[in-house]
Amino acid sequence: MNQPKVFFPKLDALQFSGLKELREKMDARSEPDIDILMRSVGVSVTKDKFEIDDEIPIVENRKAVLYIQEPKRFQGRVSVPKYHIFHCSKIKEMQEQGLYHRYHASSRTDGKFYLKLSRTNELSLRELVLCKFCLSELKKRFGWDVFPKEPEDFL
Secondary structure, eight states: OOOOOOSOGGGGGGOOHHHHHHHHHHTOOSSOOHHHHHHTTOEEOOGGGEEEETTEEEETTEEOEEEESSOOEETTEEOOOEEESSOOHHHHHHHHTTOGGGEEEEOOSSSEEEEEOSTTOOEEEEEOEEOHHHHHHHHHHHOGGGSOSSGGGGO
């Protein structure tokens, strides 16, 4: 028999019968809603939940923006990742190398994503820049007039 997935193990002790009955009466969920997660902290990308539709990443059957939640560290510096809106060469490379686990998916539209910048796994909301390969795809699809003309306008 399948056991329900425990999302908040420390709260599992609160699964007493009275609370369970109240949740059932309220028709309340005991697990996070995927849409809420996608709009906030995002979800981990796995091979079995990752698809492509018209060169757009799809995760959990939803259009997704992909980004690396845990940036690389080198000599005490953090390399801030870019975000991806297309099945660009970087995402294809990720697929070929089987690095799905490094990526997170979100449905945020403000360019801000939760990153783990400290060793404590604390999440920090940061604005990221669009991947240059995805930017190139945008230009191909919609033309230059949609975007600023000067390189410094992209920074």
